[in-house]
Amino acid sequence: ATLDDVKSRGKLNCGTNTGLVGFAAPDANGDWQGFDVALCRAVAAAVLGDQSAVEFVPTTGKTRFTALASGEIDILARNTTWTFSRDVDLKFTFVGVNYYDGQGFIVPKSLGVSSAKELDGATVCIQTGTTTELNLADFFRVNNISYEPVPIETSAEAQQQYLAGACDAYTTDASGLAATRATFEDPTAHVILPEIISKEPLGPLVRHGDDDWADVVRWTLNALIAAEEYGVTSANIDELVANPTSNPEINRLLGTEGDLGAMLGLPADWAVKAIKAGGNYGELFEKYIGQSTPIGLARGLNAQWTEGGLLYAPPFR
Amino acid sequence: MSDLAANREIDRSRMAVSENVAIQITNMNKWYGAFHVLRDINLTIYEGERIVVCGPSGSGKSTLIRCINRLEEHQAGSIVVDGIELTNDLKNIDKVRSEVGMVFQHFNLFPHLTILENCTLAPIWVRKVPKKEAEETAMHFLEKVKIPEQANKYPGQLSGGQQQRVAIARSLCMKPKIMLFDEPTSALDPEMIKEVLDTMIELAQEGMTMICVTHEMGFARQVANRVIFMDQGQIVEQNEPEAFFLNPQSDRTKLFLSQILGH
Amino acid sequence: MSDLAANREIDRSRMAVSENVAIQITNMNKWYGAFHVLRDINLTIYEGERIVVCGPSGSGKSTLIRCINRLEEHQAGSIVVDGIELTNDLKNIDKVRSEVGMVFQHFNLFPHLTILENCTLAPIWVRKVPKKEAEETAMHFLEKVKIPEQANKYPGQLSGGQQQRVAIARSLCMKPKIMLFDEPTSALDPEMIKEVLDTMIELAQEGMTMICVTHEMGFARQVANRVIFMDQGQIVEQNEPEAFFLNPQSDRTKLFLSQILGH
Amino acid sequence: MTTLTDPPKDSFRLGMLIYDTRYRALTIQVVALFAFMLLAAWLINNTVQNLASLGKPIDFGFLSTAAQYDINQTLIAYDNQDSHLRASAVGLLNTLLVAVMGCALATVVGVLVGILRLSRNWLVARIMTVYVELFRNVPVLLWIVFAMAILIESLPAPRDFRGEDAPAAMLFGDSVALTNRGFYVPEPLFARTLGDLPVFGAFDISLDFLAILAVLGAGLFASGLIRTRADRIQNATGIRPTTWYLRLGVVLLPLIALLVALGFHLGYPELRGFNFQGGIHMRNSLIALWLALSFYTAAFIAEAVRGGILAISKGQTEAAAALGLRPGRIMSLVILPQAMRVIIPPLISQYLNLTKNSSLAIAVGYMDITGTLGGITMNQTGRELECVLLLMLIYLVISLLISAVMNWYNTRVKLVER
Amino acid sequence: MADLTFVRHEMVPEQAPPATSVGPRGWLRENLFSSPLNAILTLLSLGLIWWVLSHALPWIVLSSWTASSLGECREQIAAAHGEGTTGACWAVIRERYLQLLFGFYPSDLYWRPLLAFGLALLALAPVLFTALPRRLLWLSAAAPFVVPWLLWGGSVWVPVCVALGFGLGLAALRVVSAAAGGLAGVIAAGVVPVLWWLFLAWVAAGLLQAILPFGITPVESRAFGGFMLSITIGLVAITLSLPIGIVLALGRQSNLLIIKAICVGFIEFIRGVPLITLLFVASLLLNYFMPPGTNFDIILRVIIMVTLFASAYMAEVIRGGLAALPRGQYEAADALGLDYWKAQRLIVMPQALKISIPGIVSTFIGVFKDTTLVSIIGLLDPLGFSNSIRANAEWNGVVWELYGFIAALFFVFCFSMSRYSMYLERKLRTENR
Ligand SMILES: Nc1ncnc2c1ncn2[C@@H]1O[C@H](COP(=O)(O)OP(=O)(O)OP(=O)(O)O)[C@@H](O)[C@H]1O
Ligand SMILES: Nc1ncnc2c1ncn2[C@@H]1O[C@H](COP(=O)(O)OP(=O)(O)OP(=O)(O)O)[C@@H](O)[C@H]1O
């Protein structure tokens, strides 16, 4: 089973994007950074107790699923949309959603367009091999307007073409649009159109048929989300472990009560390690893509359910 | 040196030399870059003369005869061939070239054309001779060099001696007034040398003006009416063959002859 | 044809022919595809014999001797060399080859090995002789062919005659019982031919069994004890050299001799 | 003395399998074949097992399902409801398009550069050397992305053509627009069109186009006749009549007549909406790929051309010059016919390389066969094995066809030689 | 007719050529303005050079080396050279050049790849230069084991045990061919080492490591990246493809029909498909072809496919070398009684390989350039890395600087290699043969 493999190997193999602003990219020291990357680190911390025990395997839109299917990676955290055919036909298990996204358009303000429906005849840049490509085709078909797709391999190239005016609009997951816009010389000259033409729940996935491993990843993600809900942060977690609170849910999460860890086949403090790796969900969000970063994404749908968002960790019980 | 031609009887009667100047070279100088390869060449050649040029390797023999049909450019002095001065004027050069035939050491036949095509190419494209006529002329000269039966073969299928004879025939097809030979036999096996020399002797007997760079001293003695000895880019001595070989004047000539005949 | 060896005194005393059969060829036939190149060859060669094979080009001389060490396969009849029949059995072939030396027209020295290495290669790898011993033997034979001082040069640095002598020494280093020569001198310049023929004569004087394809009639007269004339893949005539040259029986032989001696 | 006995009768022994030349070959081959089949069986068995455990048995059925994605450049009609198979066909045609265009341009540039490299002009020869070395020693993929980046960054966007004092303007009297989305050039239109001819119900061929081709072909044939006649006259009289105007006329006049009859006119590109509309749009991805492949390959072709010309010894030129032939004639009658034999084989293998390198189209998003079948289709259906095998097969067929042409040419040329 | 005799008693001294044909003027006239057409070409060329330089130079020179992000770069350039100046942001190279060169290789271990590639170069020297002492050949023999060990690290016993396989093969050849004859010896020499490598070598290496632990820090191939990845793939592929190529070439030359068919099929197949499809096989399919559960990492898989790719090209190069060998060499070897393998090893291969060296070098250059394609399947070679670097918020938007740097790296490497191969070609041509 994957869990045992990972443990005996002492390393977690994690598939990431070869480079996507805010979600995964190697920094100057060669350390991978980003929102997707952080999830892998959390899983590594939970399973192996060491957040740096991760091998990052950069994958492209094409190679990502094979890498996972062939066992080259244990978990794919590469802004991958949870779709029916990927889950059912390609035989993967999506363990949850770490970012609720949707496909949007960015256009230069000077174009004078305020709705995607006005894009009749426009040239649209799009990354190939993604769900966005299919969504786009559907959107224009449904609205019975024409467009010209400009397929592109990487987001960096898409951005280059868009900025030079080789395409009128650029479409991808709204998170990507925001990230891209943030690095423009003059971000204010571009608008993200109001239409979100698809649902893009991005989440980590594992191979079909290894439920134990899927549980580990699923509940690590849930632990991060729940931690935010209960106010457990990397700052106060040591304190909370040392002096368990009166909230049994928190105690169970932190392993000071019950033996949830053992049920997963992990040490009792698995969630503590995972949360300490980079912080709870909210902390990670703020650190890599939130308002304080150049990318500056608002929580939006990705707020806790208590705040009107969609994040809703099942109970730790 | 082969003296295979020695036992041939030479008919010198038709080898008269006319009074008309064929080539007039005056104070000609040539440099390769800074290297002074031909120095102060003065040479008058009359129609019907058979000149043999000899000299040590690198003395400029090839360069001299290549200047005569402007394969090389000279930088000073003048060369007048058949009344036409060689300048940068392309028309003059064309005229001279079509009146001067040249045979090279390595034959330089065109391997992609048959022997016949080799011979008719220039007449057709330069002289604008009808193809049929050109072919007839070609066959005539091929017969003269004794290989009419090879006409439809390719050069690669012929022996060296045969190839050189084709090369001679090819030049003759342009009906040149002057023939230049640059060591025509030095790339050949001994048996083949004879074939080629025989052909050249025959040409000489018909009164063709010839300038021939060669070290075949037997040929020089029998055929030439003048031998020119070059060294260091200069004409050091010229004389009739008998006098040249038996009584050389300059020390350099003596040295050279002792080496070449000493073999 | 060169008869440079003529003025050499030949010691025929040691050139006795034994009663033992060295090579027995019986009803041998060979085809190249559909072309019948050797027809019904019957030939017995005794130890110590020196056979010269001659005949027009394409008559199958090379093919015949190449059959003897199985560089070519024959299709019918039998060839028995030193008691070993040449069949498809690789072991027999290896045995025969290591007892039969062969010298080619184009020497075929190994250009990437020094002269000494050329000579020691086969003894070391085929005969499994210790390197030291092989080198001693090699030097011995190199002395015999009079070029011990070239031992550490590469073949490319030697003249043709020297290369051919190395090729002979190389074969001798395998201490063969029989030596085959395929026109060993025909790729050489006249001066070098003498060197090589001298070496071969010396070998013959030591009683080596030799089969030699050559047109050196001087050599044949002096050394051979039998001359074989081939034409169209058949042995047309064989005889002692004097009888063969002075009194050929077959018309073809006469024609051939008149051509070859007429030069 | 060895006595001669009858040769031992052939009785088969096991050792003969190894030591008998007749059986040895057989033995080795049987062993090799066995090993090869074992290896193949092992690989196939593994694959089948792996696929079975993944629940993805080999199945080409996906080819007939709807592709659902759009392709921006299609030579045959296509929309996103067509099958993956048709999408692949669109890709294949795009591959062939860029390969043919690339080979043509590469030949022109390569021959030019190869000749200029031999120029007596020092500066020109140096520049060509720099060009050749620069292109040969930098990976072609880098050149492709470079070319794309240059196009995108240095040409104006369509929006720059808008407005009163637009920063960019169309060329040639508003007929050609060079933008960073590609080049827009006038398209031929016919007022009295002959319509389309459906082929196998799969795609349409314009009858106008066919008619033009036919007239052009006939014109060229007639021009050939005139040429043969000129040859004949030259053979007979030695004087070659000047016929270029006749030959030109015979090609052009009927063509012009046909065009007039069809009501030929140009459709000019025009800035409408977001883009130029009308005209032929050559996309930047196509142009970048085309230029990069062509110039990269041209560097190699230039070397082949230079080598070919140098291989024809100086002696040939001199001999021809000594016969009084003019430089132009020397080139066409003596040097080129010989150089061609040396040049063509490497030239064709460069065509092969170019065609294979066109698979790098994905780097700039040109939708060739690797981009459709080996890219989006593979990605959306998850049928890696089928797609990659099919892809390889297609390239293999193209390569073998090109090699066949090369072999045919080689044998033909060899016959002429001797 | 005038008197024909003439004797020169005083030799004409050498004179300086007319001024128009030498010196700078002569040179200009000769090389740049020898005809009107040439003059026009010269002017056009000068125009072209001016155009290129006037566009490129300011950009290259008016640049920033110190910024820590693209935005900062723009500010610095605007501050230094005035608003609206566009200049290069070389700062990204300064910050990332080590990454572009070494990928994720641990920075304290950079000496290892450097040493390894230096060693590989050294090991090449005695093969190429016959003048060097033959003893250096031991270095060449050791390099294939030492270089990978330096690159990947780990126990020293692994390469030792792998090398031992060759020793075992040799021993098997000796023993078995003495006992059971040549062909059996060859078969044994093939089978024994394979068995050893497959089943025993790893055990032995593990045992030895347990008894006598000695090793250096292991580095996973995932850490390989940048230019080092290109060189590693190229080097390993070429080294391995050499023996495979030899076997294929011999097979293709052989008159055994089935063997020939297999070899021709393989060679033509590999040469008929683009490398990118083979890389797809490496990244998508190769694991399917292996027994369920085997998993080797993507770089190894890529190396396998690139090796196969290079082998096919290598086979053709070597076939050319074999074809250039005169038939006489084979016949002489036969006549001396050398068997097939000995003849190949002692006579044919040494010569054929030497003839093929220029071809081998240019195959190497080709493969090396083609390693950039691995970026398409997500490996971080220099080109792949340039994308990852641009995925950092600071460097998003940097294009030319990265491409330019990568192109320069490749150019320097390939250009020197190609010059070197030309030098070899010249040397081989003049060398006595
Ligand atoms: N293209 C050239 N460039 C520079 N120097 C040249 C050139 N061609 C010939 N030379 C030099 O000019 C000198 C004369 O050469 P030329 O070929 O005329 O000599 P030659 O008398 O014909 O000698 P040989 O008997 O060897 O043919 C030689 O020193 C030669 O090196
Ligand atoms: N490998 C071959 N395949 C087909 N025919 C061949 C082959 N080798 C030789 N022949 C033909 O066999 C005939 C005999 O050839 P062989 O070389 O034995 O003649 P030869 O007497 O040695 O002639 P030469 O004096 O020219 O060497 C010739 O007609 C030749 O064309």
Ligand SMILES: NC(=O)CC[C@H](N)C(=O)O
């Ligand atoms: N841009 C991407 O690489 C991912 C796009 C999209 N979320 C997908 O899964 O296909």
Ligand SMILES: [Mg+2]
């Ligand atoms: Mg000369």
Ligand SMILES: [Mg+2]
């Ligand atoms: Mg012969």
